[in-house]
Amino acid sequence: MAEIHDTATISPTKLELIGPWMARQRWYAAKGRLPVLRKVWSWRLDDPAGAVGIETLLVVDEGGPEPVLYQVPLTYRGAPLDGGQHALVGTMEHSVLGKRWVYDGTHDPVYAAQLLALVLEQAAPQAGSASDTPEPAVVSKRHPSWTSETLLKSAKVLSGEQSNTSIIFDCTDGDGVPKPLICKVFRTLQAGENPDVTVQGALSEAGSTRVPTMVGTVSATWPSVADADEPAYGHLAFAQEFFPGTEDAWRVALRAVAAHEDFDESARQLGAATAEVHARLAEVLPTEPVSPEAIAGVAAGMRARYIAAASEVPALAAYEHRIADVVDRAVNASWPALQRIHGDYHLGQVLKVAERGWVLLDFEGEPLRPLAERSLPDLAVRDIAGMLRSFDYAAGSWEQSHPGGSARDWAQGAQEAFLDGYAAQCGRDPREDAALLIAFQLDKALYEVVYEARNRPTWLTIPTAAVVRLLDDARKDLT
Ligand SMILES: Nc1ncnc2c1ncn2[C@@H]1O[C@H](COP(=O)(O)OP(=O)(O)O)[C@@H](O)[C@H]1O
Numbered sequence: 001m002a003e004i005h006d007t008a009t010i011s012p013t014k015l016e017l018i019g020p021w022m023a024r025q026r027w028y029a030a031k032g033r034l035p036v037l038r039k040v041w042s043w044r045l046d047d048p049a050g051a052v053g054i055e056t057l058l059v060v061d062e063g064g065p066e067p068v069l070y071q072v073p074l075t076y077r078g079a080p081l082d083g084g085q086h087a088l089v090g091t092m093e094h095s096v097l098g099k100r101w102v103y104d105g106t107h108d109p110v111y112a113a114q115l116l117a118l119v120l121e122q123a124a125p126q127a128g129s130a131s132d133t134p135e136p137a138v139v140s141k142r143h144p145s146w147t148s149e150t151l152l153k154s155a156k157v158l159s160g161e162q163s164n165t166s167i168i169f170d171c172t173d174g175d176g177v178p179k180p181l182i183c184k185v186f187r188t189l190q191a192g193e194n195p196d197v198t199v200q201g202a203l204s205e206a207g208s209t210r211v212p213t214m215v216g217t218v219s220a221t222w223p224s225v226a227d228a229d230e231p232a233y234g235h236l237a238f239a240q241e242f243f244p245g246t247e248d249a250w251r252v253a254l255r256a257v258a259a260h261e262d263f264d265e266s267a268r269q270l271g272a273a274t275a276e277v278h279a280r281l282a283e284v285l286p287t288e289p290v291s292p293e294a295i296a297g298v299a300a301g302m303r304a305r306y307i308a309a310a311s312e313v314p315a316l317a318a319y320e321h322r323i324a325d326v327v328d329r330a331v332n333a334s335w336p337a338l339q340r341i342h343g344d345y346h347l348g349q350v351l352k353v354a355e356r357g358w359v360l361l362d363f364e365g366e367p368l369r370p371l372a373e374r375s376l377p378d379l380a381v382r383d384i385a386g387m388l389r390s391f392d393y394a395a396g397s398w399e400q401s402h403p404g405g406s407a408r409d410w411a412q413g414a415q416e417a418f419l420d421g422y423a424a425q426c427g428r429d430p431r432e433d434a435a436l437l438i439a440f441q442l443d444k445a446l447y448e449v450v451y452e453a454r455n456r457p458t459w460l461t462i463p464t465a466a467v468v469r470l471l472d473d474a475r476k477d478l479t
Protein backbone atom coordinates (compact mmCIF):
# COMPACT_ATOMS: atom_id res chain seq x y z
CA MET A 1 0.00 0.00 0.00
CA ALA A 2 1.27 3.48 -0.79
CA GLU A 3 1.91 5.43 2.40
CA ILE A 4 1.52 9.15 1.77
CA HIS A 5 3.54 11.40 4.09
CA ASP A 6 1.27 14.41 3.90
CA THR A 7 3.23 16.59 6.31
CA ALA A 8 6.60 15.92 4.61
CA THR A 9 8.41 18.58 2.63
CA ILE A 10 10.27 17.90 -0.59
CA SER A 11 12.91 19.92 -2.34
CA PRO A 12 12.83 20.69 -5.17
CA THR A 13 9.05 20.31 -5.44
CA LYS A 14 7.66 17.87 -7.98
CA LEU A 15 6.59 20.70 -10.27
CA GLU A 16 10.02 22.39 -10.05
CA LEU A 17 11.60 19.06 -10.91
CA ILE A 18 9.46 18.09 -13.88
CA GLY A 19 9.24 21.52 -15.61
CA PRO A 20 12.71 21.60 -17.22
CA TRP A 21 12.51 17.88 -17.97
CA MET A 22 9.12 18.24 -19.69
CA ALA A 23 10.50 21.04 -21.86
CA ARG A 24 12.93 18.51 -23.38
CA GLN A 25 10.31 15.87 -24.21
CA ARG A 26 9.09 15.22 -27.76
CA TRP A 27 5.47 15.33 -26.57
CA TYR A 28 5.81 18.77 -24.95
CA ALA A 29 3.84 21.14 -27.16
CA ALA A 30 5.40 24.54 -26.41
CA LYS A 31 8.88 23.92 -27.82
CA GLY A 32 11.53 26.43 -26.78
CA ARG A 33 10.02 27.64 -23.51
CA LEU A 34 9.75 26.25 -19.99
CA PRO A 35 6.27 25.21 -18.87
CA VAL A 36 4.44 27.19 -16.20
CA LEU A 37 2.93 24.32 -14.27
CA ARG A 38 -0.01 23.90 -11.94
CA LYS A 39 -1.02 20.54 -10.53
CA VAL A 40 -4.60 19.66 -11.43
CA TRP A 41 -4.87 16.18 -9.95
CA SER A 42 -2.99 12.98 -9.27
CA TRP A 43 -3.62 9.30 -8.66
CA ARG A 44 -1.41 6.36 -7.79
CA LEU A 45 -0.80 2.70 -8.36
CA ASP A 46 0.57 0.39 -5.68
CA ASP A 47 3.88 -1.40 -6.11
CA PRO A 48 3.04 -4.93 -4.83
CA ALA A 49 6.59 -5.06 -3.38
CA GLY A 50 5.93 -1.81 -1.51
CA ALA A 51 9.24 -0.26 -2.57
CA VAL A 52 8.51 2.11 -5.44
CA GLY A 53 6.07 5.02 -5.35
CA ILE A 54 3.96 5.31 -8.53
CA GLU A 55 2.14 8.56 -9.08
CA THR A 56 0.52 9.97 -12.20
CA LEU A 57 0.35 13.77 -12.15
CA LEU A 58 -2.06 15.75 -14.30
CA VAL A 59 -0.37 19.12 -14.70
CA VAL A 60 -1.46 22.09 -16.74
CA ASP A 61 1.01 24.35 -18.53
CA GLU A 62 -0.42 27.86 -18.24
CA GLY A 63 2.49 29.62 -19.89
CA GLY A 64 1.02 29.68 -23.41
CA PRO A 65 -1.99 31.28 -25.06
CA GLU A 66 -4.12 28.19 -24.23
CA PRO A 67 -3.63 25.95 -21.17
CA VAL A 68 -2.39 22.45 -22.07
CA LEU A 69 -2.99 19.52 -19.73
CA TYR A 70 -0.33 16.80 -19.56
CA GLN A 71 -0.30 13.32 -18.07
CA VAL A 72 3.02 12.68 -16.30
CA PRO A 73 3.44 9.27 -14.66
CA LEU A 74 6.38 9.30 -12.23
CA THR A 75 8.06 6.71 -10.06
CA TYR A 76 9.82 7.56 -6.80
CA ARG A 77 12.69 5.34 -5.75
CA GLY A 78 15.06 5.21 -2.76
CA ALA A 79 18.01 4.26 -4.99
CA PRO A 80 18.83 4.66 -8.69
CA LEU A 81 17.06 2.34 -11.12
CA ASP A 82 19.60 0.10 -12.86
CA GLY A 83 19.86 1.15 -16.51
CA GLY A 84 17.36 3.96 -15.93
CA GLN A 85 19.71 6.96 -16.29
CA HIS A 86 18.06 8.09 -19.56
CA ALA A 87 14.66 8.21 -17.84
CA LEU A 88 15.80 10.02 -14.69
CA VAL A 89 13.77 13.19 -14.22
CA GLY A 90 15.94 14.23 -11.26
CA THR A 91 16.41 13.74 -7.54
CA MET A 92 14.70 15.41 -4.62
CA GLU A 93 15.14 15.49 -0.84
CA HIS A 94 12.14 14.14 1.05
CA SER A 95 12.04 15.23 4.71
CA VAL A 96 10.96 11.73 5.86
CA LEU A 97 12.32 9.34 3.22
CA GLY A 98 15.58 11.12 2.34
CA LYS A 99 16.92 11.30 -1.18
CA ARG A 100 14.45 10.16 -3.86
CA TRP A 101 15.26 9.32 -7.46
CA VAL A 102 12.37 10.35 -9.70
CA TYR A 103 11.84 8.61 -13.05
CA ASP A 104 9.66 8.98 -16.10
CA GLY A 105 7.27 6.22 -15.03
CA THR A 106 6.76 4.89 -18.55
CA HIS A 107 10.41 3.69 -18.52
CA ASP A 108 10.19 2.11 -15.07
CA PRO A 109 9.38 -1.62 -15.06
CA VAL A 110 7.38 -1.26 -11.86
CA TYR A 111 5.04 1.35 -13.40
CA ALA A 112 4.78 -0.65 -16.61
CA ALA A 113 3.78 -3.85 -14.80
CA GLN A 114 1.16 -2.05 -12.73
CA LEU A 115 -0.24 -0.19 -15.72
CA LEU A 116 -0.68 -3.51 -17.51
CA ALA A 117 -2.32 -5.00 -14.42
CA LEU A 118 -4.67 -2.01 -14.35
CA VAL A 119 -5.64 -2.42 -18.03
CA LEU A 120 -6.35 -6.10 -17.37
CA GLU A 121 -8.49 -5.11 -14.37
CA GLN A 122 -6.02 -6.79 -12.01
CA ALA A 123 -4.86 -3.70 -10.09
CA ALA A 124 -6.89 -1.11 -8.20
CA PRO A 125 -6.14 2.58 -8.79
CA GLN A 126 -5.35 4.52 -5.62
CA ALA A 127 -5.98 8.10 -4.51
CA GLY A 128 -3.16 10.58 -5.08
CA SER A 129 -3.22 12.26 -1.68
CA ALA A 130 -4.47 9.67 0.83
CA SER A 131 -2.82 6.46 1.98
CA ASP A 132 -4.49 3.14 1.23
CA THR A 133 -7.56 4.66 -0.42
CA PRO A 134 -9.00 3.38 -3.72
CA GLU A 135 -9.55 5.99 -6.45
CA PRO A 136 -12.94 5.38 -8.11
CA ALA A 137 -12.34 8.22 -10.58
CA VAL A 138 -9.89 6.03 -12.52
CA VAL A 139 -11.62 3.21 -14.38
CA SER A 140 -10.07 0.43 -16.43
CA LYS A 141 -11.77 -1.99 -18.78
CA ARG A 142 -10.34 -5.13 -20.32
CA HIS A 143 -11.74 -5.97 -23.72
CA PRO A 144 -13.64 -9.28 -23.43
CA SER A 145 -11.83 -10.85 -26.39
CA TRP A 146 -8.37 -10.43 -24.78
CA THR A 147 -7.21 -13.16 -22.41
CA SER A 148 -7.07 -12.10 -18.76
CA GLU A 149 -4.26 -14.61 -18.35
CA THR A 150 -1.60 -12.34 -19.82
CA LEU A 151 1.81 -13.00 -18.31
CA LEU A 152 4.38 -10.21 -18.50
CA LYS A 153 7.98 -11.04 -19.45
CA SER A 154 9.37 -7.55 -20.06
CA ALA A 155 8.36 -4.04 -21.08
CA LYS A 156 10.08 -1.26 -23.02
CA VAL A 157 9.15 2.13 -24.34
CA LEU A 158 8.75 2.35 -28.10
CA SER A 159 11.47 4.62 -29.42
CA GLY A 160 11.01 7.17 -32.17
CA GLU A 161 9.22 10.42 -32.82
CA GLN A 162 5.89 10.14 -31.06
CA SER A 163 3.22 12.48 -29.79
CA ASN A 164 2.42 10.07 -26.96
CA THR A 165 4.43 7.43 -25.09
CA SER A 166 3.82 3.79 -25.99
CA ILE A 167 5.05 0.86 -23.91
CA ILE A 168 5.54 -2.49 -25.58
CA PHE A 169 4.83 -5.48 -23.37
CA ASP A 170 6.35 -8.83 -24.19
CA CYS A 171 3.70 -11.21 -22.83
CA THR A 172 2.42 -14.76 -23.20
CA ASP A 173 -0.88 -16.38 -22.39
CA GLY A 174 -1.13 -19.19 -19.84
CA ASP A 175 0.06 -21.75 -22.44
CA GLY A 176 3.19 -19.77 -23.29
CA VAL A 177 1.78 -18.50 -26.60
CA PRO A 178 3.24 -15.04 -27.34
CA LYS A 179 0.71 -12.27 -26.75
CA PRO A 180 2.67 -9.04 -27.28
CA LEU A 181 0.75 -5.85 -26.71
CA ILE A 182 1.33 -2.11 -26.80
CA CYS A 183 -0.12 0.43 -24.38
CA LYS A 184 -0.32 4.05 -25.45
CA VAL A 185 -0.14 6.54 -22.58
CA PHE A 186 -1.71 9.78 -23.79
CA ARG A 187 0.50 12.74 -22.94
CA THR A 188 -1.80 15.63 -23.79
CA LEU A 189 -5.22 15.27 -22.23
CA GLN A 190 -8.44 16.93 -23.21
CA ALA A 191 -11.89 16.25 -21.85
CA GLY A 192 -14.07 14.06 -24.03
CA GLU A 193 -13.85 10.80 -25.90
CA ASN A 194 -10.50 10.11 -27.49
CA PRO A 195 -11.18 8.95 -31.05
CA ASP A 196 -8.09 6.73 -30.97
CA VAL A 197 -9.88 4.62 -28.37
CA THR A 198 -13.48 4.85 -29.56
CA VAL A 199 -12.93 4.48 -33.31
CA GLN A 200 -10.45 1.63 -33.05
CA GLY A 201 -12.61 0.07 -30.32
CA ALA A 202 -15.65 0.14 -32.62
CA LEU A 203 -13.71 -1.33 -35.56
CA SER A 204 -12.11 -4.01 -33.37
CA GLU A 205 -15.49 -4.92 -31.86
CA ALA A 206 -16.98 -5.20 -35.35
CA GLY A 207 -14.30 -7.80 -36.14
CA SER A 208 -12.25 -5.62 -38.50
CA THR A 209 -8.72 -6.96 -39.02
CA ARG A 210 -7.60 -3.56 -40.33
CA VAL A 211 -6.88 -2.39 -36.75
CA PRO A 212 -5.06 -4.24 -33.94
CA THR A 213 -7.30 -6.13 -31.52
CA MET A 214 -8.23 -4.01 -28.51
CA VAL A 215 -6.82 -5.18 -25.15
CA GLY A 216 -8.25 -2.61 -22.74
CA THR A 217 -8.59 1.04 -21.75
CA VAL A 218 -7.98 3.38 -18.80
CA SER A 219 -10.14 6.46 -18.36
CA ALA A 220 -10.59 8.97 -15.56
CA THR A 221 -12.64 11.87 -14.27
CA TRP A 222 -10.51 14.76 -13.07
CA PRO A 223 -11.18 18.38 -11.98
CA SER A 224 -11.51 20.44 -15.13
CA VAL A 225 -8.67 22.85 -15.90
CA ALA A 226 -11.00 25.83 -16.30
CA ASP A 227 -13.10 25.16 -13.19
CA ALA A 228 -11.91 22.72 -10.51
CA ASP A 229 -15.53 22.17 -9.39
CA GLU A 230 -16.47 20.84 -12.82
CA PRO A 231 -15.50 17.25 -13.61
CA ALA A 232 -13.78 16.42 -16.89
CA TYR A 233 -13.80 12.89 -18.30
CA GLY A 234 -11.29 11.46 -20.73
CA HIS A 235 -9.08 8.54 -21.72
CA LEU A 236 -5.63 8.18 -20.13
CA ALA A 237 -4.29 5.09 -21.91
CA PHE A 238 -5.28 2.14 -24.03
CA ALA A 239 -3.70 -1.15 -25.02
CA GLN A 240 -3.83 -3.14 -28.24
CA GLU A 241 -2.32 -6.18 -29.85
CA PHE A 242 1.28 -5.42 -30.95
CA PHE A 243 2.82 -6.64 -34.20
CA PRO A 244 6.52 -7.22 -33.53
CA GLY A 245 8.97 -6.79 -36.36
CA THR A 246 6.61 -4.81 -38.56
CA GLU A 247 7.55 -1.51 -40.12
CA ASP A 248 5.31 1.41 -40.76
CA ALA A 249 4.72 2.34 -44.38
CA TRP A 250 6.71 5.57 -44.02
CA ARG A 251 9.95 3.62 -43.57
CA VAL A 252 9.07 1.17 -46.35
CA ALA A 253 8.19 4.06 -48.67
CA LEU A 254 11.41 5.95 -47.86
CA ARG A 255 13.44 2.89 -48.80
CA ALA A 256 11.52 2.55 -52.05
CA VAL A 257 12.11 6.21 -53.01
CA ALA A 258 15.81 5.90 -52.19
CA ALA A 259 16.11 2.73 -54.31
CA HIS A 260 14.11 4.32 -57.18
CA GLU A 261 11.61 1.48 -56.85
CA ASP A 262 7.99 2.28 -57.45
CA PHE A 263 5.52 1.87 -54.60
CA ASP A 264 2.52 1.42 -56.85
CA GLU A 265 1.32 -2.06 -55.85
CA SER A 266 1.66 -1.32 -52.12
CA ALA A 267 -0.11 2.01 -52.61
CA ARG A 268 -2.94 0.34 -54.57
CA GLN A 269 -3.50 -2.16 -51.75
CA LEU A 270 -3.34 0.64 -49.21
CA GLY A 271 -6.01 2.53 -51.18
CA ALA A 272 -8.26 -0.54 -51.13
CA ALA A 273 -7.68 -1.08 -47.38
CA THR A 274 -8.50 2.58 -46.74
CA ALA A 275 -11.78 2.32 -48.65
CA GLU A 276 -12.62 -0.86 -46.72
CA VAL A 277 -12.09 0.91 -43.38
CA HIS A 278 -14.14 3.91 -44.49
CA ALA A 279 -17.02 1.63 -45.50
CA ARG A 280 -16.82 -0.23 -42.17
CA LEU A 281 -16.75 3.02 -40.18
CA ALA A 282 -19.86 4.22 -42.00
CA GLU A 283 -21.59 0.97 -40.92
CA VAL A 284 -20.59 0.89 -37.26
CA LEU A 285 -20.47 4.55 -36.22
CA PRO A 286 -22.93 7.38 -36.85
CA THR A 287 -23.02 9.15 -40.21
CA GLU A 288 -24.66 12.49 -40.91
CA PRO A 289 -26.19 13.93 -44.08
CA VAL A 290 -24.18 16.94 -45.18
CA SER A 291 -25.84 20.30 -44.44
CA PRO A 292 -25.05 23.86 -45.55
CA GLU A 293 -23.91 24.54 -41.96
CA ALA A 294 -21.52 21.58 -42.04
CA ILE A 295 -20.04 22.75 -45.36
CA ALA A 296 -19.68 26.28 -44.00
CA GLY A 297 -17.96 24.87 -40.91
CA VAL A 298 -15.42 22.88 -42.94
CA ALA A 299 -14.76 25.88 -45.20
CA ALA A 300 -14.27 28.13 -42.15
CA GLY A 301 -11.78 25.57 -40.82
CA MET A 302 -9.88 25.70 -44.11
CA ARG A 303 -9.74 29.49 -44.07
CA ALA A 304 -8.55 29.42 -40.45
CA ARG A 305 -5.80 26.99 -41.45
CA TYR A 306 -4.65 29.41 -44.12
CA ILE A 307 -4.50 32.24 -41.57
CA ALA A 308 -2.53 30.07 -39.12
CA ALA A 309 -0.13 28.97 -41.87
CA ALA A 310 0.36 32.55 -43.14
CA SER A 311 1.18 33.71 -39.64
CA GLU A 312 3.98 31.11 -39.52
CA VAL A 313 5.12 31.74 -43.12
CA PRO A 314 4.12 35.28 -44.14
CA ALA A 315 5.16 34.65 -47.79
CA LEU A 316 2.00 32.53 -48.14
CA ALA A 317 -0.01 35.76 -48.20
CA ALA A 318 0.87 36.01 -51.91
CA TYR A 319 -1.43 33.02 -52.48
CA GLU A 320 -4.36 34.18 -50.39
CA HIS A 321 -6.77 34.73 -53.29
CA ARG A 322 -5.91 31.51 -55.03
CA ILE A 323 -6.34 29.57 -51.79
CA ALA A 324 -9.70 31.27 -51.17
CA ASP A 325 -10.75 30.29 -54.68
CA VAL A 326 -9.95 26.61 -54.06
CA VAL A 327 -12.02 26.71 -50.87
CA ASP A 328 -14.93 28.40 -52.67
CA ARG A 329 -14.89 25.76 -55.39
CA ALA A 330 -15.01 23.04 -52.74
CA VAL A 331 -17.98 24.74 -51.07
CA ASN A 332 -19.86 24.67 -54.37
CA ALA A 333 -19.05 21.02 -55.13
CA SER A 334 -21.27 18.06 -54.40
CA TRP A 335 -20.52 16.61 -50.93
CA PRO A 336 -21.08 13.05 -49.72
CA ALA A 337 -22.50 12.22 -46.28
CA LEU A 338 -20.25 12.83 -43.28
CA GLN A 339 -18.83 9.89 -41.37
CA ARG A 340 -16.12 8.97 -38.87
CA ILE A 341 -12.67 8.82 -40.44
CA HIS A 342 -9.04 8.32 -39.40
CA GLY A 343 -8.42 12.05 -39.19
CA ASP A 344 -4.61 12.27 -39.44
CA TYR A 345 -3.87 9.70 -42.08
CA HIS A 346 -0.30 9.36 -43.29
CA LEU A 347 2.25 6.65 -44.06
CA GLY A 348 3.47 6.59 -40.44
CA GLN A 349 0.00 5.46 -39.37
CA VAL A 350 -0.15 2.19 -41.30
CA LEU A 351 1.71 -1.08 -40.83
CA LYS A 352 2.22 -3.86 -43.33
CA VAL A 353 1.51 -6.99 -41.31
CA ALA A 354 2.39 -10.43 -42.72
CA GLU A 355 -0.70 -12.48 -43.66
CA ARG A 356 -2.96 -9.59 -42.76
CA GLY A 357 -1.99 -6.74 -45.05
CA TRP A 358 -2.34 -3.08 -44.14
CA VAL A 359 -3.30 -2.30 -40.55
CA LEU A 360 -4.25 1.25 -39.54
CA LEU A 361 -3.12 2.92 -36.30
CA ASP A 362 -3.44 6.15 -34.36
CA PHE A 363 -6.98 7.40 -34.96
CA GLU A 364 -6.38 10.31 -32.58
CA GLY A 365 -6.80 12.91 -35.31
CA GLU A 366 -4.56 15.89 -35.91
CA PRO A 367 -2.86 16.87 -32.64
CA LEU A 368 -3.19 20.59 -33.46
CA ARG A 369 -7.03 20.37 -33.48
CA PRO A 370 -9.32 20.45 -30.40
CA LEU A 371 -10.38 16.95 -29.38
CA ALA A 372 -14.12 17.66 -29.60
CA GLU A 373 -13.70 18.62 -33.27
CA ARG A 374 -11.76 15.43 -33.95
CA SER A 375 -14.67 13.27 -32.84
CA LEU A 376 -17.18 14.78 -35.26
CA PRO A 377 -18.25 13.02 -38.47
CA ASP A 378 -16.09 14.33 -41.29
CA LEU A 379 -15.34 13.66 -44.95
CA ALA A 380 -13.57 10.48 -46.04
CA VAL A 381 -11.69 12.59 -48.60
CA ARG A 382 -9.77 14.15 -45.70
CA ASP A 383 -8.02 10.81 -45.14
CA ILE A 384 -7.48 10.26 -48.86
CA ALA A 385 -5.87 13.69 -49.12
CA GLY A 386 -3.74 12.97 -46.03
CA MET A 387 -2.24 9.87 -47.61
CA LEU A 388 -1.66 11.63 -50.94
CA ARG A 389 0.26 14.29 -49.04
CA SER A 390 2.30 11.60 -47.34
CA PHE A 391 3.53 10.20 -50.67
CA ASP A 392 4.59 13.73 -51.49
CA TYR A 393 6.41 13.94 -48.13
CA ALA A 394 8.32 10.72 -48.79
CA ALA A 395 9.45 12.13 -52.13
CA GLY A 396 10.13 15.56 -50.58
CA SER A 397 12.28 14.17 -47.79
CA TRP A 398 14.39 12.26 -50.32
CA GLU A 399 14.73 15.38 -52.49
CA GLN A 400 15.88 17.38 -49.46
CA SER A 401 18.83 15.07 -48.98
CA HIS A 402 19.53 14.85 -52.76
CA PRO A 403 19.68 18.44 -54.01
CA GLY A 404 18.91 18.58 -57.73
CA GLY A 405 17.25 15.13 -57.70
CA SER A 406 13.55 14.61 -58.33
CA ALA A 407 11.21 11.99 -56.92
CA ARG A 408 8.12 13.59 -58.46
CA ASP A 409 7.36 10.58 -60.69
CA TRP A 410 7.62 8.26 -57.71
CA ALA A 411 5.13 10.36 -55.73
CA GLN A 412 2.71 10.70 -58.63
CA GLY A 413 2.81 6.98 -59.38
CA ALA A 414 2.06 6.10 -55.75
CA GLN A 415 -0.70 8.71 -55.53
CA GLU A 416 -2.48 7.49 -58.67
CA ALA A 417 -2.13 3.83 -57.60
CA PHE A 418 -3.56 4.66 -54.16
CA LEU A 419 -6.55 6.37 -55.78
CA ASP A 420 -7.00 3.43 -58.21
CA GLY A 421 -7.08 0.98 -55.30
CA TYR A 422 -9.51 3.17 -53.37
CA ALA A 423 -11.81 3.58 -56.40
CA ALA A 424 -11.84 -0.16 -57.15
CA GLN A 425 -12.87 -1.04 -53.58
CA CYS A 426 -15.30 1.82 -53.03
CA GLY A 427 -17.00 1.94 -56.39
CA ARG A 428 -16.51 5.71 -56.70
CA ASP A 429 -13.27 7.29 -57.85
CA PRO A 430 -12.21 10.16 -55.55
CA ARG A 431 -10.85 11.92 -58.69
CA GLU A 432 -14.47 12.44 -59.78
CA ASP A 433 -14.68 14.89 -56.86
CA ALA A 434 -11.65 16.89 -57.95
CA ALA A 435 -12.63 20.15 -56.22
CA LEU A 436 -12.85 18.37 -52.86
CA LEU A 437 -9.73 16.31 -53.43
CA ILE A 438 -7.59 19.36 -54.19
CA ALA A 439 -9.09 21.51 -51.43
CA PHE A 440 -8.44 18.84 -48.79
CA GLN A 441 -4.86 18.29 -49.96
CA LEU A 442 -4.28 22.03 -49.81
CA ASP A 443 -5.86 22.16 -46.36
CA LYS A 444 -3.58 19.36 -45.15
CA ALA A 445 -0.52 21.08 -46.61
CA LEU A 446 -1.46 24.28 -44.72
CA TYR A 447 -1.83 22.25 -41.51
CA GLU A 448 1.60 20.77 -42.19
CA VAL A 449 3.10 24.24 -42.60
CA VAL A 450 2.08 25.03 -39.02
CA TYR A 451 3.11 21.58 -37.77
CA GLU A 452 6.58 21.78 -39.32
CA ALA A 453 7.15 25.41 -38.32
CA ARG A 454 6.54 24.38 -34.71
CA ASN A 455 8.15 20.93 -34.68
CA ARG A 456 10.60 20.41 -37.56
CA PRO A 457 11.47 23.74 -39.20
CA THR A 458 14.01 22.09 -41.53
CA TRP A 459 11.13 20.26 -43.23
CA LEU A 460 8.99 23.33 -43.71
CA THR A 461 9.74 23.60 -47.41
CA ILE A 462 8.04 20.24 -48.08
CA PRO A 463 4.53 21.56 -47.37
CA THR A 464 5.20 25.12 -48.60
CA ALA A 465 6.34 23.76 -51.97
CA ALA A 466 3.25 21.53 -52.01
CA VAL A 467 0.96 24.53 -51.49
CA VAL A 468 2.33 26.13 -54.66
CA ARG A 469 2.13 22.87 -56.62
CA LEU A 470 -1.44 22.19 -55.51
CA LEU A 471 -2.51 25.69 -56.51
CA ASP A 472 -1.03 25.05 -59.96
CA ASP A 473 -2.92 21.74 -60.15
CA ALA A 474 -6.10 23.55 -59.16
CA ARG A 475 -5.59 26.02 -62.00
CA LYS A 476 -5.23 23.16 -64.50
CA ASP A 477 -7.80 20.70 -63.14
CA LEU A 478 -10.58 22.95 -61.97
CA THR A 479 -10.94 25.26 -64.94
N1 LIG B 1 -0.06 -2.30 -32.60
C1 LIG B 1 1.13 -1.98 -33.07
N2 LIG B 1 1.96 -2.91 -33.58
C2 LIG B 1 3.19 -2.58 -34.06
N3 LIG B 1 3.69 -1.32 -34.07
C3 LIG B 1 2.92 -0.35 -33.56
C4 LIG B 1 1.61 -0.62 -33.04
N4 LIG B 1 1.08 0.54 -32.60
C5 LIG B 1 2.01 1.49 -32.85
N5 LIG B 1 3.10 0.96 -33.43
C6 LIG B 1 4.32 1.72 -33.84
O1 LIG B 1 4.37 2.90 -33.09
C7 LIG B 1 4.38 4.07 -33.94
C8 LIG B 1 3.65 5.20 -33.25
O2 LIG B 1 2.32 4.84 -32.93
P1 LIG B 1 1.16 5.92 -32.97
O3 LIG B 1 -0.12 5.26 -32.61
O4 LIG B 1 1.20 6.64 -34.29
O5 LIG B 1 1.63 6.88 -31.76
P2 LIG B 1 1.55 8.47 -31.53
O6 LIG B 1 0.12 8.81 -31.22
O7 LIG B 1 2.42 8.67 -30.33
O8 LIG B 1 2.08 9.17 -32.76
C9 LIG B 1 3.72 3.57 -35.22
O9 LIG B 1 4.09 4.32 -36.35
C10 LIG B 1 4.23 2.14 -35.29
O10 LIG B 1 5.51 2.10 -35.86
Ligand SMILES: O=P(O)(O)O[C@H]1O[C@H](CO)[C@@H](O[C@H]2O[C@H](CO)[C@@H](O)[C@H](O)[C@H]2O)[C@H](O)[C@H]1O
Residues within 6 Å of the ligand: 161, 162, 163, 250, 344, 346, 347, 348, 362, 365, 366, 367, 368, 386, 389, 390, 391, 393, 394, 448, 451
Ligand atom coordinates in the same frame (compact mmCIF):
# COMPACT_ATOMS: atom_id res chain seq x y z
O1 LIG C 1 1.72 10.90 -36.18
P1 LIG C 1 1.15 12.09 -35.47
O2 LIG C 1 -0.25 11.86 -35.02
O3 LIG C 1 2.02 12.61 -34.37
O4 LIG C 1 1.02 13.23 -36.62
C1 LIG C 1 1.74 14.43 -36.64
O5 LIG C 1 3.10 14.15 -36.96
C2 LIG C 1 3.34 13.67 -38.28
C3 LIG C 1 4.86 13.53 -38.44
O6 LIG C 1 5.31 12.45 -37.73
C4 LIG C 1 2.80 14.65 -39.33
O7 LIG C 1 2.95 14.07 -40.61
C5 LIG C 1 3.70 14.79 -41.58
O8 LIG C 1 4.99 14.19 -41.69
C6 LIG C 1 4.96 12.83 -42.13
C7 LIG C 1 6.39 12.38 -42.25
O9 LIG C 1 7.02 12.38 -41.00
C8 LIG C 1 4.27 12.73 -43.49
O10 LIG C 1 4.20 11.36 -43.89
C9 LIG C 1 2.86 13.30 -43.40
O11 LIG C 1 2.25 13.29 -44.68
C10 LIG C 1 2.94 14.73 -42.90
O12 LIG C 1 1.63 15.24 -42.71
C11 LIG C 1 1.32 14.87 -39.09
O13 LIG C 1 0.84 15.82 -40.05
C12 LIG C 1 1.13 15.39 -37.66
O14 LIG C 1 -0.24 15.54 -37.39
